[in-house]
Amino acid sequence: MERVCIVGAGVIGSLFAGHLASVCEVSVLTRRREHADALNENGLRVSGTSDLHARVAATDDPDALPPFEVAILATKATGLQSAVQQLAGRFPTATIVTVLNGIGAEEVVRAHGAWPIVSGVTFMSGTRHSDTHVEYILDTETWLGPYEETPFALVQDVADTIERAGLKVEALPDLRPAQWSKLVFNASVNPTAALTGLPHDFHFAQETEPVDLGHLVHGLVEEGKAVAAAAGIELHDDPWEMNVLATQRGAAHYPSMLEDVDAHRQTEIELITGSLVREGERRDVPVPLHSLLYALVKGKEASWQVSPTGGQR
Amino acid sequence: MERVCIVGAGVIGSLFAGHLASVCEVSVLTRRREHADALNENGLRVSGTSDLHARVAATDDPDALPPFEVAILATKATGLQSAVQQLAGRFPTATIVTVLNGIGAEEVVRAHGAWPIVSGVTFMSGTRHSDTHVEYILDTETWLGPYEETPFALVQDVADTIERAGLKVEALPDLRPAQWSKLVFNASVNPTAALTGLPHDFHFAQETEPVDLGHLVHGLVEEGKAVAAAAGIELHDDPWEMNVLATQRGAAHYPSMLEDVDAHRQTEIELITGSLVREGERRDVPVPLHSLLYALVKGKEASWQVSPTGGQR
Numbered sequence: 001m002e003r004v005c006i007v008g009a010g011v012i013g014s015l016f017a018g019h020l021a022s023v024c025e026v027s028v029l030t031r032r033r034e035h036a037d038a039l040n041e042n043g044l045r046v047s048g049t050s051d052l053h054a055r056v057a058a059t060d061d062p063d064a065l066p067p068f069e070v071a072i073l074a075t076k077a078t079g080l081q082s083a084v085q086q087l088a089g090r091f092p093t094a095t096i097v098t099v100l101n102g103i104g105a106e107e108v109v110r111a112h113g114a115w116p117i118v119s120g121v122t123f124m125s126g127t128r129h130s131d132t133h134v135e136y137i138l139d140t141e142t143w144l145g146p147y148e149e150t151p152f153a154l155v156q157d158v159a160d161t162i163e164r165a166g167l168k169v170e171a172l173p174d175l176r177p178a179q180w181s182k183l184v185f186n187a188s189v190n191p192t193a194a195l196t197g198l199p200h201d202f203h204f205a206q207e208t209e210p211v212d213l214g215h216l217v218h219g220l221v222e223e224g225k226a227v228a229a230a231a232g233i234e235l236h237d238d239p240w241e242m243n244v245l246a247t248q249r250g251a252a253h254y255p256s257m258l259e260d261v262d263a264h265r266q267t268e269i270e271l272i273t274g275s276l277v278r279e280g281e282r283r284d285v286p287v288p289l290h291s292l293l294y295a296l297v298k299g300k301e302a303s304w305q306v307s308p309t310g311g312q313r
Numbered sequence: 314m315e316r317v318c319i320v321g322a323g324v325i326g327s328l329f330a331g332h333l334a335s336v337c338e339v340s341v342l343t344r345r346r347e348h349a350d351a352l353n354e355n356g357l358r359v360s361g362t363s364d365l366h367a368r369v370a371a372t373d374d375p376d377a378l379p380p381f382e383v384a385i386l387a388t389k390a391t392g393l394q395s396a397v398q399q400l401a402g403r404f405p406t407a408t409i410v411t412v413l414n415g416i417g418a419e420e421v422v423r424a425h426g427a428w429p430i431v432s433g434v435t436f437m438s439g440t441r442h443s444d445t446h447v448e449y450i451l452d453t454e455t456w457l458g459p460y461e462e463t464p465f466a467l468v469q470d471v472a473d474t475i476e477r478a479g480l481k482v483e484a485l486p487d488l489r490p491a492q493w494s495k496l497v498f499n500a501s502v503n504p505t506a507a508l509t510g511l512p513h514d515f516h517f518a519q520e521t522e523p524v525d526l527g528h529l530v531h532g533l534v535e536e537g538k539a540v541a542a543a544a545g546i547e548l549h550d551d552p553w554e555m556n557v558l559a560t561q562r563g564a565a566h567y568p569s570m571l572e573d574v575d576a577h578r579q580t581e582i583e584l585i586t587g588s589l590v591r592e593g594e595r596r597d598v599p600v601p602l603h604s605l606l607y608a609l610v611k612g613k614e615a616s617w618q619v620s621p622t623g624g625q626r
Contacts, residue, residue, distance in 0.1 A: 195613070196609055196613045196616050197616035198612050198613075198615060203612055212608075213612045216604070288532065288601060294524065295526050296508050296609075298526070299516055299526045300510055302516055303510035
């Protein structure tokens, strides 16, 4: 693997691009023209856990993309559809790696082409300081697995390259247990953060008093686990333990769904909570708490179209 | 009834004070000194559905209160405890009328004195424009009923005076059916508005698509009705119908809990959702949806003490 295209240069895309540039030719497909211009002019800086300054070839025009063997799709869930449409009909032998939050991204990719697909979940995190500077905060793993008929050797090739670039990665014969662990975790934590305004801090694990937020998160995790079990998935990690561990890990993490809500941007609720709720309905597993969070976040998104008037009480 | 004291001059307190001043001597106990000074200097203006300019004797010092036969407690739930403490030991023959949102205010009053208590709920609404100007928007009824051993004749006396002042009022032998109707309504609507940022608009009654917010509100209403039934209360109005009607009533209402959240003020969640959840637990009625809203609003309040740091994802 010599040439990699990163689609979507948010925090995760930038972390991949910055590291992979040390071992590959890296192109970046951005959504905004200015973002591509800034990357071409200044390169991409990664600070924090790594300290890198990478040269990348960025463009917002899919026609201008140089050929590549691997594309890493790292858009937000809300940008997935349009990103995949830009790739449709191009680079038919390239491998597409999905590392979005939630589940269901592979189906969207497949609907637009016959590329071999590698499923991914990443536990890396960072903070975006500018279009050309991202801070690497948690140097945790990315897990990859085959989707449909993708040979495992191909998954391992991608994993090897990512590892040579200095990132932590694991190739798994079946990613779904990990994907679902993260799905249940994200579905329990992210909308709760988005609705309360709390970063993912100690409140999420607190179960001392009856009113403590941890009870709610625990209830959400239990619903999610029931759906996973009904779908025949044996979870790789217990989402409640993931939650407790994450809240003990120093500075509280600020989930992107909370940022989206703060910025009045459409959230990733569809691929996260939406996927889980639909799977629950398909398998007759009751998910009242996730349905409630789903309706509340959708309501929140709707509120940005509303200008309030009227009386108080 | 010649002398009435209004405790708490928010929207509801100001509407009572402004109207009652046309038939009684009205004193007002405020929380803030400047509020009392402004009322004494400028009087109290009511615009909108009524057009009044009232003289009131306001003070923030309970020692300076003139005697009265009736006090109307119209603080927010969060200001109840300190307001009642100010009255403790004073005016033992006065009747205390509670018109707070939620349930449980009467118990707080009783804990501080042996006054006869009249329970109230009010459906009036308005908008506060300044310390001395409130706009009267919905001229809907206030309902009163006896608490414990309070003679019904006393309830009727209070109702008569309020009616002479030009407000709509009804005296009921048992207020609990109305109080509980409003409790279930408020518990279903107010936290949902506070968490989504939506005013009480058409979304709350929408049940066309599976994701529509109305399903959630309906589920909350059903939980609330189950608790009321277990408590032996036959509801005066169906809270779901109250919800549907209210959303069809022209300009969308902006619940005070949403304003509190916008202003990062402590909300009335304890007397509303908290009362309902505790009653559900006491009577072994499951209230998972209300418990979730409760935990989310408490989390929201906690978030104002947190300054976020850390990475994104």
